[in-house]
Amino acid sequence: MSSFRRYLLVLCLLAIATSVYIPLKWGLPYPKAPGPKLGASLVAQYKNELNKSGADLALIGDSVLFHGVIPDQMAALTGRKIYKFGVPGTASAAWYLMLKNVIAAAAHKPRYLVVTFRDTILTVPDYRVNGKYLNLVSRFATSKEPLFIQRSFIQQMSPVEQLADQYLPIYGSRLLARDKLNYFIRYSLPAVFGCNAKCTDKANIIVFRDNNLGQNSLTNAAASAEAYLYTPDRLDFSRQLDQSFLPEMVRIARENKIQLILVRTKHLNAASEKSESAALKNYIQALKTYAAQNNVIVLDFAYDKRLTRKLYYDNYHTTMAGAVVFTKILSEALLPIINK
Amino acid sequence: MSFTSLTFVGFLLIVLALYWLARRQAWQNIILLAASYIFYGWLNPWYGVLLGLSSAADFFIALGIARYRNRSRALLTLSLLLNLGVLAFFKYYDFFNVGLVAQLAKVGVHADVFLVSILLPAGLSFYTLRKLAYILDVSRGAFQPVENFVDFSLYVSFFPQIVAGPIERIQKLLPQIQLPRTWKPEFFSAAWPLLVMGVFKKVVVADTISAVVDRIFGMQSPSKALVLAAVLGFTLQILADFSGYTDMARGIALLFGFETSENFNKPYLALTPSDFWNRWHITLSNFLRDYIFFPLRRALLKKRTLPAWLVQAIPPLVTMFVSGLWHGAGWTYLLWGIYYGVLIVIYQSSGIQVNWQQSNKLKVLIAWLVMFSLIVFGWFLFRAPSIAWAGQVLFQAAWLTKPQDAIIALMMLAMAAVYSFPLILKMLLDRFSKPGSWWLAAYFAVITIVTIVYINSSNPDFIYFQF
Numbered sequence: 002m003s004s005f006r007r008y009l010l011v012l013c014l015l016a017i018a019t020s021v022y023i024p025l026k027w028g029l030p031y032p033k034a035p036g037p038k039l040g041a042s043l044v045a046q047y048k049n050e051l052n053k054s055g056a057d058l059a060l061i062g063d064s065v066l067f068h069g070v071i072p073d074q075m076a077a078l079t080g081r082k083i084y085k086f087g088v089p090g091t092a093s094a095a096w097y098l099m100l101k102n103v104i105a106a107a108a109h110k111p112r113y114l115v116v117t118f119r120d121t122i123l124t125v126p127d128y129r130v131n132g133k134y135l136n137l138v139s140r141f142a143t144s145k146e147p148l149f150i151q152r153s154f155i156q157q158m159s160p161v162e163q164l165a166d167q168y169l170p171i172y173g174s175r176l177l178a179r180d181k182l183n184y185f186i187r188y189s190l191p192a193v194f195g196c197n198a199k200c201t202d203k204a205n206i207i208v209f210r211d212n213n214l215g216q217n218s219l220t221n222a223a224a225s226a227e228a229y230l231y232t233p234d235r236l237d238f239s240r241q242l243d244q245s246f247l248p249e250m251v252r253i254a255r256e257n258k259i260q261l262i263l264v265r266t267k268h269l270n271a272a273s274e275k276s277e278s279a280a281l282k283n284y285i286q287a288l289k290t291y292a293a294q295n296n297v298i299v300l301d302f303a304y305d306k307r308l309t310r311k312l313y314y315d316n317y318h319t320t321m322a323g324a325v326v327f328t329k330i331l332s333e334a335l336l337p338i339i340n341k
Numbered sequence: 342m343s344f345t346s347l348t349f350v351g352f353l354l355i356v357l358a359l360y361w362l363a364r365r366q367a368w369q370n371i372i373l374l375a376a377s378y379i380f381y382g383w384l385n386p387w388y389g390v391l392l393g394l395s396s397a398a399d400f401f402i403a404l405g406i407a408r409y410r411n412r413s414r415a416l417l418t419l420s421l422l423l424n425l426g427v428l429a430f431f432k433y434y435d436f437f438n439v440g441l442v443a444q445l446a447k448v449g450v451h452a453d454v455f456l457v458s459i460l461l462p463a464g465l466s467f468y469t470l471r472k473l474a475y476i477l478d479v480s481r482g483a484f485q486p487v488e489n490f491v492d493f494s495l496y497v498s499f500f501p502q503i504v505a506g507p508i509e510r511i512q513k514l515l516p517q518i519q520l521p522r523t524w525k526p527e528f529f530s531a532a533w534p535l536l537v538m539g540v541f542k543k544v545v546v547a548d549t550i551s552a553v554v555d556r557i558f559g560m561q562s563p564s565k566a567l568v569l570a571a572v573l574g575f576t577l578q579i580l581a582d583f584s585g586y587t588d589m590a591r592g593i594a595l596l597f598g599f600e601t602s603e604n605f606n607k608p609y610l611a612l613t614p615s616d617f618w619n620r621w622h623i624t625l626s627n628f629l630r631d632y633i634f635f636p637l638r639r640a641l642l643k644k645r646t647l648p649a650w651l652v653q654a655i656p657p658l659v660t661m662f663v664s665g666l667w668h669g670a671g672w673t674y675l676l677w678g679i680y681y682g683v684l685i686v687i688y689q690s691s692g693i694q695v696n697w698q699q700s701n702k703l704k705v706l707i708a709w710l711v712m713f714s715l716i717v718f719g720w721f722l723f724r725a726p727s728i729a730w731a732g733q734v735l736f737q738a739a740w741l742t743k744p745q746d747a748i749i750a751l752m753m754l755a756m757a758a759v760y761s762f763p764l765i766l767k768m769l770l771d772r773f774s775k776p777g778s779w780w781l782a783a784y785f786a787v788i789t790i791v792t793i794v795y796i797n798s799s800n801p802d803f804i805y806f807q808f
Contacts, residue, residue, distance in 0.1 A: 004777035012785075012789055171794060194747075207745045208560075208745050213561060213562075222559070
């Protein structure tokens, strides 16, 4: 046991040393508030864009929306000004912040807000918020976002993690520390050959472009990430609802007289409605019931036969031809709502 | 339930408390057995059912073999059919089925791969080998069948080992299961370094390296330079991943008072292919040696009509072919197995045997460099998404298709070098410092701090390629 005692002693010394060094070096409070430090915000810029657009109908969503809806075509089909806020890599936390800080806070508020989603993503508050996603979500955040921090981070931590996050700076600042370590590891050798960090990042983007990656590889990677949305807990709507941002989104939309329209998009992981699991069926039914009770409209395109396999370039994203078809279908479904 | 998850830590603490509070060995075994089934059934309860049924079948078949010697051959065949049948169904069904689906698609029939695909129960390959070894030993009279069902079931399902080995032989584990066990501080002293090291290898080294390695192997037509860097990364990743898991498994087993086998012994220092297989996944190599290589060699030696070179060549080729088949359902795994079989035959025929030693250090260095290169090439075949992809990289791809390839290759090499450093340092410390020294204590403390930095949150940190 003497070896363990020695190990414990050195470990304690290191923990103390890092607990002094990290707050001093990176200017962090001790103990720090639980949850991460947010990155740079672009809320003001987005609000300006929305005001300038004068849009009557806004759409928010992730890469599925980014690739799947053509604003000009939709404007022509609906006769309304459109503002598309499709940001690849976002999920419900970012969409909540977009609604709260940009759409509801802009001088010009759209009358209709379409949120595109797939399956359970609306009620999984910690999906796509960690690692590099944090900087992306931070773009839509203000300096203080207690609900976002609570639901996306603190709520997901065990009591031990919460304590470590506050009182053990090496744990609480691990993302920053890892970034710095990675910076050294990834950029040092290319720098020796005259390629700095910016040049290495550019090389990364060029080499790993989607069209350089095999279809299987992309599909597997996406499916493995999305598996998080289909665990038994995540498929339990009543359990997830109060932990999610959905009730807040409904409230903000209602208070700002914005008609919220949830649009369930199609993906190709499940071949047909018949093969949809009972748990997912129950989830979607519960979501629709909740939406109906709260004056929220749900449009479900998950098994729309007009969106054929050929219109997709992977299991989630439409081709250009697919975008034309989906924009038309969505516009046709929206027309009766906005012409009421 | 992953060994590195918080859920598992909670589970382990509860099981440890119950286990050591129950002082009687029979109760301890029941608690361990229940824990093993909970652990295994956590992902899918049907896995537990499959494990239970197949354990019961082999338990009774083994008793039957001992009791009815005149029917032992038939019973052995039944067990082989059951075990290999289940393994083949779950492990290779998808392999052939995807091929079938592709053929059907060509003629316009769109079968749904998603619907008919069958999830491979984790660890099936590992516990099937454990049961097969037991049945084969009983059938040839080398081991008396176990008469206590709990003891046998625990041997098969022992949770630290069920998912990825080591493939423990019953001769080693059963006596420990049957002996009374009381807590000794030595268990913890031996366990903690393995646990710290295992978590570090998995969380810091393997998981970090894999992010870039996976991307390069996911490319449609990467340049040779990129693939070379990625293979070197994968060479480190697979060692860190697998040996890290084994370290954790051994550490956890020690906390319950069980000593289990080592699975890795500096495999990348091997000088010959046979030497490599004596150091890499040792428990699998031992199984293949004892149940395929030696029996096949003995059988061939009896057939005096065969030429000597064929008697020498067939056993390693067949053994390594089976090894490839066991590793996965894919042509690349088969090719990888055959590749090692051919290497062993070439080395043997040139007089370089398993324990080849040289006093000339330059020769040793050259032999090591050659063998290391061959190992790296083997991992290239193993990790390639398909044989066509590997062929394209080898025979068609340019060394660099664009200048940025060189930058990414350099980045990958830097990652491989930096993340292999702690493993090399540990090897040196094991060799030159005393056990329990301050140097080792400092090493473990530093890697613990680094592990804390690399711990991910409970949800996936995955960055989709487009992002």
